[in-house]
Amino acid sequence: MPRVSDLPRPSPERLLRQVQAEENKQWGAKLKIFLGYAPGVGKSYRMLDEARRRHERGEDVVVGAAQGQHSEEVQTILSKLESIPQLETTGGQAMDVENILRRAPQVCVVDPLAAQNPSGSRNAYRWQDVQELLRNGVSVLTSVNLLHVEEYKEKVQAITGRDTAETIPKSFLLSADDIVIVDVPTDLCLWRLGAQLTSIGISNYQERQLSELRELALLLTAEVVDAQLESYVQTHGIEPVFGTQERFLVCLTPSSNAAAMIESGKRNKERFQGELYVVYVRRDGVSRKESDRIEEYMELARQAGATTEILESENPVEAITEFARQKRITQIFISHGSHRNWRDLLFGDPILRLVRSTEGIDVRVFPR
Amino acid sequence: MPAAERSSRGNLKVYLGYAAGVGKTFQMLQDARDSAQQGTDVVVAYFEPHERPDTIAQVRGLDTVPHRQIQYRERTFEEMDTDAVLRRKPKIALVDELAHTNIPGSERPKRWEDVQVLLEAGIEVWTTMNVQHIESLNDEIWQITGIQVRETVPDWVVRQAAEIVAVDVTPEALLNRLKRGAVYKPEMVEKALAGFFKGSNLGALRELTLRQAAHEVELRQFAFDETSGFQVPTVSEARIGQTKAEVTKERILIHITSEPSTAMLIRRGRRVADYLQADCLALFVPTDLAAAEREAVEKHLRFARSLRIETHILAGKDVPQTVVDFARRNQITQIFVARSRSRLHERLLGKDYSQAIVRGAHDLQVTVVADRSRRQGL
Secondary structure, X not given: OOOHHHOXXXXXXXXXXXXXXXXXXXXXXXXXXXXXXXXXXXXXXXXHHHHHHHHHXXXXXXXXXXXXXXXXXXXXXXXXXXXXXXXXXXXXXEOOHHHHHHHOXXXXXXXXXXXXXXXXXXXXXXXXXXXXXXXXXXXXXXXXXXXXXXXXXXXXXXXXXXXXXXOEOHHHHHOOOEEEEOOOOHXXXXXXXXXXXXXXXXXXXXXXXXXXXXXXXXXXXXXXXXXXXXXXXXXXXXXXXXXOOOEEEEEEOOOOOHHHHHHHHHHHHHHHOOEEEEEEEEOOOOOHHHHHHHHHHHHHHHHOOOEEEEEEOOOHHHHHHHHHHHOOOOEEEEEOOOOOOHHHHHHOOHHHHHHHHOOOOEEEEEOO | OOHHHHOOOOOEEEEEEOOOOOOXXXXXXXXXXXXXXXXXXXEEEEOOOOOOHHHHHHHXXXXXXXXXXXXXXXXXXXXXXXXXXXXXXXXXXXXXXXXOEOOOOOOOOEHHHHHHHHHHOOOEEEEEEEHHXXXXXXXXXXXXXXXXXXXXXXXXHHHOOOEEEEOOOOHHHHHXXXXXXXXXXXXXXXXXXXXXXXXXXXXXXXXXXXXXXHHHHHHHHXXXXXXXXXXXXXXXXXXXXXXXXXXXXXXXXXXXXXXOOHHHHHHHHHHHXXXXXXXXXXXXXXOOOOHHHHHHHHHHHHHHHHOOOEEEEOOXXXXXXXXXXXXXXXXXXXXXXXXXXXXHHHHHOOOOHHHHHHHHOOOOEEEEOOOOOOOOOO
C-alpha cells in the first residue's frame, strides 16, 4: 500500500467543494439532483417516486415547489405528500423558504431547480433557496433539465435554438451529494412530446437533436461521478482509480514532431471525450533556443485545449511516471528515440524504461 | 448499419447498468407493461427472478414462454426455450441477462447467440446487461475492480442494438438496496460488499457505464448523419465543419503472438479502433512453436475474428521486420504490441518483438499496450 504522503495533493477547488459538502453534512442535509436531457424524460416522476418511497419509510417529506402541468401519476403522488404553498407576488411565484424552514422537514422536494425568483425575493435564484435549505439541515430532492445548466446553455441553444434566462451554475451540480440521470431513448421522449415517429434508430432532425442532448447529459453525469470518485479516493487515502475516463499525456522534447502529437492528442481527447495533458521535462542546462521552442509547443498545446505543465527533473522517466500516476493517465504519447548507444542496449533506452515503469498505461510512440 | 439491412430483422434494445440491483430488469419490465397495455404483443422469453419481490410483481400479467429444463450433472437447470419463442413469434421478446453462458448441452453456448436467432426471425428483443460484460472493457474492469469477468458479450452485438438505455441509480441507493436484502440473499450480501460492491468500485463502474452509453448514442448519430446529410452542431468539436474524408482514416494493426497478453491487446486495439472509427487488422507471423503455443495462437486468431477484426498470417524470417513491412504496405497508421516480459539476455539476442517493432517502425506510431492485469501500486 502506498503511504498517504505519496498520494497526489487535492486541488484547491476540490478542497473548497469538500468544505462546502462537509458544512451541509454537519446537519446531515443532502442534495440529490435528477438530471434529464429534455422535457418528457420523466425526471419529475422519478424524483417524486423517490419522495413517496422515503415518505412511506417514515422520513418527513414536504413539497416546496412543484411544476405546473402534471400527469395523472404525478398528481397521485403529490396528493399523498404535504405541500408548502408557494408565495404569490405580483412578479410571480417563489418558494416559501421561511415557511419551509419553520416547518423544518427532513426532506424538501424542489421542482424544478432552475427558476428565477420574482424581484424582491430573498434570493434571486431558486438554487440559492436550495442552498439555504441545505445550510439549515433540510435535504433536497430536485430536478433539472440540461438546458438550464449555465455552461451548457450555448451548446443546447446551438442545437435546438431554445434559450433560457433561468440557469444554474455547473459548480452547483458538482457540489451535489448525488446526481442521477434519467435516461430514456430519444424516440420515447419524442413520442411523449406527441411527435410523429417514422422508423427505428434516429428518424428525423428533431430526434437527432435530442440524441445530441442525451449524449451531453450522459457525459455531464459521468463528469460529476468522476469528481465524486476523486474525492472519495482522496478522503479514503486509496490509490487513484485507472481507466474510468481516457486521459492522454503528450510528452514533448525539442525534437518531437509536436504538431502531429498534439493534433493526435486533441483528436483522441475529442473522440474519447477524455482529457489532454502536455508536459515537458526540463533538465539543467537547457539552451535558450530549446526553451523558446518548448514555449511555442506549449502555446500550441493550450490552443488545442490541453492542460500544460513543465516538470523539473533530471530523470524524465521517473518524472513522467509520477505525473501519469497522479493524473490517472491511460495513454502516454512519446517520440521515437533518435539514436542508440551501448548504455541503451544494456539498460534499455528511455522509451523501454518508460514502458517498464508504467505497466498499467498504454505507451504510444510517435515518429519524429 | 443501413436501415434496409435491418428491415426484416428484429430490433435489439439493451438496458445497460453498472451492477446487479441497479434496476435494469425492473425498468425493462415496466416499459414492457406500458407497451403491453397499448396492445403490443410482448412475451417474457427469459426472466431471472433472483427472488426480488418488486421485480417479480412486474412480471405478473405479462405473457410468459416457459423455460426449458436441462439436466446436467444430475441437476436441473433452466434456460430460455428459443424454439418455443420462435413458435410463439411475439412482436417483442424480453430476454434477461444477455451475457449469460448456457449450460453445456444447450443448442448454443451463449445467450446472445440465442438472441441473434430471435432477431433474425424478425422478433424485437429487449435485454439487460452490465457494463462489465462488454468484451472490450474486460481489462479496464479488471484493472479497476481487481475482478476478472468471465461472461462477456462481443462489442458488435451491443453495437447492433437500435437503442441503448442507461439505467442509473446512485451507489448509495444501490448499497441500501443491497443491505435491505433486495438484491442478493442475506448470505451473499457480505461477500458482495467485500468484492464487486466495495469502496470506489461502484463509482468507477457507474462512470464507465455513463461514458459507454454516451459513446453508443454518438455512434448512432454518425450512422444517421452519413445517410441524412443533416448538419447538426455536435458534442465532438472535431466533427464541426469537417467532413469524414478530411479526417485522416486511421488503420490499426494488432500483432498476434502466443503470449497470453495478446487477448488484452486484441480487446484494447478493437476498442481504440471503435472510438477512432479506424479499420482494425491483426497479423500473426509463424515461428517454431510448441503445440500449446500453436493452440494459443489459434485461440487468439479466433478471438480477433469474433470481434470482427480482419486477421492475416504471413511468413517471414524476421518477425518484427515482417510486421513493420506489412504495416507499411497496408497504410497502417498505428501498430499495437503487447508489453514483453523479456530478460536482459533476450533483449541482447533481439528476441524481444515489441522492442524490435518500436525500433524498426520509426516512421509509424507504435502503441505498447498496458498490462491491465497489474493494478497500479498494488
